[in-house]
Amino acid sequence: xxxxxxxxxxxxxxxxxxxxxxxxxxxxxxxxxxxxxxxxxxxxxxxxxxxxxxxxxxxxxxxxxxxxxxxxxxxxxxxxxxxxxxxxxxxxxxxxxxxxxxxxxxxxxxxxxxxxxxxxxxxxxxxxxxxxxxxxxxxxxxxxxxxxxxxxxxxxxxxxxxxxxxxxxxxxxxxxxxxxxxxxxxxxxxxxxxxxxxxxxxxxxxxxxxxxxxxxxxxxxxxxxxxxxxxxxxxxxxxxxxxxxxxxxxxxxxxxxxxxxxxxxxxxxxxxxxxxxxxxxxxxxxxxxxxxxxxxxxxxxxxxxxxxxxxxxxxxxxxxxxxxxxxxxxxxxx
Amino acid sequence: xxxxxxxxxxxxxxxxxxxxxxxxxxxxxxxxxxxxxxxxxxxxxxxxxxxxxxxxxxxxxxxxxxxxxxxxxxxxxxxxxxxxxxxxxxxxxxxxxxxxxxxxxxxxxxxxxxxxxxxxxxxxxxxxxxxxxxxxxxxxxxxxxxxxxxxxxxxxxxxxxxxxxxxxxxxxxxxxxxxxxxxxxxxxxxxxxxxxxxxxxxxxxxxxxxxxxxxxxxxxxxxxxxxxxxxxxxxxxxxxxxxxxxxxxxxxxxxxxxxx
Numbered sequence: 271x272x273x274x275x276x277x278x279x280x281x282x283x284x285x286x287x288x289x290x291x292x293x294x295x296x297x298x299x300x301x302x303x304x305x306x307x308x309x310x311x312x313x314x315x316x317x318x319x320x321x322x323x324x325x326x327x328x329x330x331x332x333x334x335x336x337x338x339x340x341x342x343x344x345x346x347x348x349x350x351x352x353x354x355x356x357x358x359x360x361x362x363x364x365x366x367x368x369x370x371x372x373x374x375x376x377x378x379x380x381x382x383x384x385x386x387x388x389x390x391x392x393x394x395x396x397x398x399x400x401x402x403x404x405x406x407x408x409x410x411x412x413x414x415x416x417x418x419x420x421x422x423x424x425x426x427x428x429x430x431x432x433x434x435x436x437x438x439x440x441x442x443x444x445x446x447x448x449x450x451x452x453x454x455x456x457x458x459x460x461x462x463x464x465x466x467x468x469x470x471x472x473x474x475x476x477x478x479x480x481x482x483x484x485x486x487x488x489x490x491x492x493x494x495x496x497x498x499x500x501x502x503x504x505x506x507x508x509x510x511x512x513x514x515x516x517x518x519x520x521x522x523x524x525x526x527x528x529x530x531x532x533x534x535x536x537x538x539x540x541x542x543x544x545x546x547x548x549x550x551x552x553x554x555x556x557x558x559x560x561x562x563x564x565x566x567x568x569x570x571x572x573x574x575x576x577x578x579x580x581x582x583x584x585x586x587x588x589x590x591x592x593x594x595x596x597x598x599x600x601x602x603x604x
Numbered sequence: 605x606x607x608x609x610x611x612x613x614x615x616x617x618x619x620x621x622x623x624x625x626x627x628x629x630x631x632x633x634x635x636x637x638x639x640x641x642x643x644x645x646x647x648x649x650x651x652x653x654x655x656x657x658x659x660x661x662x663x664x665x666x667x668x669x670x671x672x673x674x675x676x677x678x679x680x681x682x683x684x685x686x687x688x689x690x691x692x693x694x695x696x697x698x699x700x701x702x703x704x705x706x707x708x709x710x711x712x713x714x715x716x717x718x719x720x721x722x723x724x725x726x727x728x729x730x731x732x733x734x735x736x737x738x739x740x741x742x743x744x745x746x747x748x749x750x751x752x753x754x755x756x757x758x759x760x761x762x763x764x765x766x767x768x769x770x771x772x773x774x775x776x777x778x779x780x781x782x783x784x785x786x787x788x789x790x791x792x793x794x795x796x797x798x799x800x801x802x803x804x805x806x807x808x809x810x811x812x813x814x815x816x817x818x819x820x821x822x823x824x825x826x827x828x829x830x831x832x833x834x835x836x837x838x839x840x841x842x843x844x845x846x847x848x849x850x851x852x853x854x855x856x857x858x859x860x861x862x863x864x
Contacts, residue, residue, distance in 0.1 A: 389672040469697075471642055486690045
């Protein structure tokens, strides 16, 4: 079956829920992709790519353009929370679980879900807050929250750098977990909230903990965050964001059909896999393997956090930001 | 870069199967650990039976309050006298939930009792409360009658809690809107009546004679039904150990709650 909007969306969701990506057969590809793949497999083209990769590996310049932008975003947004309280700016009052942004209610989707399941009452302010935030992330991509707002993402990224350095020296080893764990935990925490009547996940949510520690100085809870970071440094790379965090999954679902996404342009791709090496959720970049793409231009699935690390490492611009409806596409995929 | 599927060697398949099994096992162990960590907070709450926290005005019943609070601290931010604090991990399931330590800084309704309630985005502080008289945080109780100065017929000179205490209180005679440091407010009382004198709720507490003898100057504070449990008496009590404090009653788990 050639990919259409619905099948691509469903496949993206299944992939986010933990299904291993499958290699497409010739019938699953668009005719243009079949032609492109045939061309890419010609000896001349293989040789050209090999040389391009070799030349590119000798050039050690690396770009951190998007990383710096993202870090600036996380620091600025969380700094706004802190400054709003301590300098009385009153721009963003509250914490990441719920806030007023220049007077407008914002509420974290997962915190609100936990609350509604546990408390079984909903007040209008919370509905307004949830709707505002949901609309925002439906547009910019759900997990954009993760890499552009979440303070845990930033510290976890630093822990990952340390982990990779230690792994390079063979001092630590990454222990991969089953990606379905996140879905199981999402369901367990939802059921626990409903049955127990308490927002159990909130007690250990590193997002709420970090946000409150920054704004209100509740630092004892940081013990839990430190523990998670130790696990990530010494045992499993990006353990929390990859395999556990129900917040990430909630946002991922909210932004399933977001128009802002990363687009893979197969024509430019050298298929060397640098993007998958740096990616928080490498399964979303499966189409960057030769023969795994279904379309010549494929939007990256809903589990993608739009962190754009892949853009920073891609030497050919085969990955780029795309806004559905605004950026012209050579192949009508919709 | 070949795309043809090669049949895997049997031993390689075995190794792969072992790794998959280990991965699944790891995931189960880690997942259980995370769930247990979240449940640990609940155990603490259920087993420790710590005295319930004094919650901000308008708070619905404790068990529902823990569920309804989104742990954002907006109530903390709007309180003009900084009476509200956020709990830390040591409160277990109450991590991030606001509370008041009345002895350190009680709510004196400096804002006329609606700021924290209006700030609450989830109704954990119930919007049905819009006057300080409607608040029910707890009830003041004379917990140490022997410590009470009035019951001993004693007066009080100087600031209620000494010159280094950081609390503030609204003295309507001095400034209707801005709370003043209690350390800068000295009293000279023949008979201590601070709990009655500074109570922000009219008729919530009174000093009554301890005997029928008119010459007996001893008095005892009597808490009336209109007490809202704000804790100003607890904060202002100059006795050490303190004689009067707010007791918080929780009714246990009710799914309907007192909301709305």
